[in-house]
Amino acid sequence: MPYYPVDDHIKELLSENPALSIFLNAVREFGGIIETQSLFENVLNVCIKIFKAESGSVMLFTGDNKELVIKSSEGLKAEIVDKARVSYGEGIAGWVAKELEPILIIGDNNDPRFTSMKDKTRVIKDSIVAPICVGKRVLGVISLNNRIDGFFTEKDKELFAGVAAIAALAIERMELMSKQQENIEQVEIITNVSNTLGRSLDEKEVYRTISDFLKQHMDFSVFAIFFMDKKTIRYTPIEPIADSVVDDMKKHFANFFNSHTGQSISPEELTASLETDLPLLKSHEELHIGSFLDMPLSIGDKVFGDIYIASVRMDAFKETDLQIFFIVSEQSAIAIRNASLYTALQNKYQEANEKLRKLKKVIGEAGD
Numbered sequence: 001m002p003y004y005p006v007d008d009h010i011k012e013l014l015s016e017n018p019a020l021s022i023f024l025n026a027v028r029e030f031g032g033i034i035e036t037q038s039l040f041e042n043v044l045n046v047c048i049k050i051f052k053a054e055s056g057s058v059m060l061f062t063g064d065n066k067e068l069v070i071k072s073s074e075g076l077k078a079e080i081v082d083k084a085r086v087s088y089g090e091g092i093a094g095w096v097a098k099e100l101e102p103i104l105i106i107g108d109n110n111d112p113r114f115t116s117m118k119d120k121t122r123v124i125k126d127s128i129v130a131p132i133c134v135g136k137r138v139l140g141v142i143s144l145n146n147r148i149d150g151f152f153t154e155k156d157k158e159l160f161a162g163v164a165a166i167a168a169l170a171i172e173r174m175e176l177m178s179k180q181q182e183n184i185e186q187v188e189i190i191t192n193v194s195n196t197l198g199r200s201l202d203e204k205e206v207y208r209t210i211s212d213f214l215k216q217h218m219d220f221s222v223f224a225i226f227f228m229d230k231k232t233i234r235y236t237p238i239e240p241i242a243d244s245v246v247d248d249m250k251k252h253f254a255n256f257f258n259s260h261t262g263q264s265i266s267p268e269e270l271t272a273s274l275e276t277d278l279p280l281l282k283s284h285e286e287l288h289i290g291s292f293l294d295m296p297l298s299i300g301d302k303v304f305g306d307i308y309i310a311s312v313r314m315d316a317f318k319e320t321d322l323q324i325f326f327i328v329s330e331q332s333a334i335a336i337r338n339a340s341l342y343t344a345l346q347n348k349y350q351e352a353n354e355k356l357r358k359l360k361k362v363i364g365e366a367g368d
Helices: 005-016 018-031 036-052 078-083 093-100 155-196 203-217 243-261 317-367
Strands: 053-061 068-074 086-087 102-108 124-132 136-146 222-227 231-237 271-276 291-299 302-311
Touching: 036 053, 036 068, 036 136, 036 317, 068 093, 068 136, 068 271, 068 302, 086 093, 093 102, 093 124, 093 136, 136 155, 203 222, 203 317, 222 243, 231 243, 243 271, 243 291, 243 302, 291 317, 302 317
Parallel strands: 231 271
Antiparallel strands: 053 068, 053 136, 068 086, 102 124, 124 136, 222 231, 222 302, 291 302
16 A cells, blocks of 8 residues: 555644544534435434533424424433424524524523523533524524533533534535425426326316326325316315315315405305216215315416315325425416317317208208
């Protein structure tokens, strides 16, 4: 093996600068991870190992950036992990997130900023908490408790803040990769649904295609499309439902119609048409819609209907479901309108042919 003097120089630098060794180790540990939860767990494990902590946690903000929730923990009781939700600016974690400053706590915490957050059920002799942030953008906080071989120091706090900054870059990189993947998937969805719907001008086939496509990507109880001009609901149960679910749909579409037209119709004035070759899947229990997604169907500024999926379960849909549903709805509006125009043209063509046939018959009889 060839000898590189630079290797000895690096070893010397690392031995003289333990902090540099810590940072290089963190970069190496965090850099190659491509799965979000694995990254959170790795960040915490590395920090616990480096700073010889008994326990710790990684807390990130929820989607609306209002609360911190634990994404990874070590040495904490399950009930603490499950219940831990900290608002921005509140308590120690919330303060660190707001001020973007690390903090060192030794012994009983008598700091007036945090006295309301004392937890007498937990014994913490010392703790360090650092923000996970990129510039001024805060992602969350990371905390360590109870150094095994003594107490955390100011130097530990500063080094810990540096490792947290490296973790923040790794988490931001993961977020960017995730968004990029979502964009790729959305383009694929748009392409697939557009190509699939573009192959048919038959109204029933278009309806079936939309339903099948949504079933491939999402979990729901019933699919429906409401046509405002005919005051008609076409629906397909995906699982056993009760008549009460159909009643819930009628109420929804009546409200939709009234809000978009300024008119006032009752649910009973709407016609619900079952669109399936299978017998109606009926539930033996009283079921109601627990959650739903809907999107107006429109061409330009003209709304002509509503596309709708619902579940008898509460909170059945995720953010990704909403994104997929929005994409499918936009493509569906075009496909449904094209199919309707095609059907109208077919009807006019048949009417014209019938008139021509009758005219030929009249002319023929006159010639006789």
